[in-house]
Amino acid sequence: SSRPFSETRLVPALNDLLIANPSPAAVSRFRLGWLSKLPADTQQHTGTMTRFAGIPYDVSHSLNVWSSGMWVSTSTGSSAAMAAAGGQPMPLESTDLQYLIREHMMENSNEKLDSDVNNGFIESKQKMHLRWNSQRGRIFIDGSHLTHNLELGDEIMIDNEAPPLPMFLNRGPRSRSSI
Secondary structure, three states, X not given: OOOOOOOOOOOOOOOEEEEEOOOOOOOEEEEEEEEEEOOOOOOOOOXXXXXXXXXXXXXXXXXXXXXXXXXXEOOOOOOOHHHHOOOOOOOOOOOOEEEEEOOOOOOOOOOOOOHHHHEEEEOOOOEEEEEEOOOEEEEEEOOOOEEXXXXXXXXXXXXXXXXXXXXXOOXXXXXXXXX
16 A cells, blocks of 8 residues: 655754664665755656655765664764764764764675765755665654654655754853852
8 A cells, every 4th residue: 555645854853863673683774875956847857866845856876775774963962872883073063964874784786885985974055865675664863752753665854954053061160259
């Protein structure tokens, strides 16, 4: 049976996303690529094309991934689960997102894979594309309390275009004088 097409906009993550199979023992299969906006009147296109909010995008530099899933973190999340998984620390002021493919099983294929494919950054104006290729999946947003279920064929666009969140840092104890 087919389900009607719908789009869901998830809340922005403060720290991180984990995109994975709901079962930790199962393989997460997805196709990862990068999106480039196409002219709005594009009807035919050579290569892979998808649409988000009615806007056509070209999907390029894509590869099939068999793994334990993928972490995506903001700068504030780069020192937690991302760091424990082998990611890189990021300056708190960074607006980039970092991604890390967990336990990537490289297949023998004709795809030339760069050794840096497992860990990288989504910079300003870049859009990452995932097509979920497992029967079931889940997006965990900032832990396990907020989730979104995935099904075979679901497409995900990840970018850093969430509204900015003011950050207040504690620079140490305030000096007090006693009376």
